[in-house]
Amino acid sequence: MKTICIMCPMGCPLDINKVGDKIVVTGNTCKRGEIYGTQEFTAPKRVVTSLVRLTSGGVVSVKTDGLVLKTLIPEVLSEIGKLRLSAPLKIGDVAKENVAGSGVNLVVTEDIK
Incomplete structure (x- = not known):
């Protein structure tokens, strides 16, 4: 390889x-x-970044707070697609704990008022 x-x-x-x-x-x-x-x-791993829809419209950026096995990334993205968050949000807020059973959390990476 x-x-x-x-x-x-x-x-x-x-x-x-x-x-x-x-x-x-x-x-x-x-x-x-x-x-x-x-x-x-x-066992290749990656930090996953994505966007989550807000209940008020728009999106907020998120990322995993640790590395995720590449094989789990599709499951992580599927769970992210089902999430809806409500403002206010601040950097570091946990959007989803133990996302897709990966052992890492999904955290917000921007402030939303």
Whole structure:
């Protein structure tokens, strides 16, 4: 598997392979690249960002407060699509706890009066 490391501005081109029981990451120039490459190969995760409808009309931006397995992202987005929030909202308010059973919360990223 080939990917670009996003852990620092270097953007090292990583080559990630499984050799026996071991994951081998090459192309990284620091330890963070090896850690990122191993995670990306075994269980890739992402922060999910989206918009939630407001009951008064309009939308509010939200994001997960931690990393979500890529395989869970469709479920997270499905739950987000069903949400409706009411003002007032402030940055950091929890819109949904443990979204899609991911272990992370969905939080508001803007103030709405």
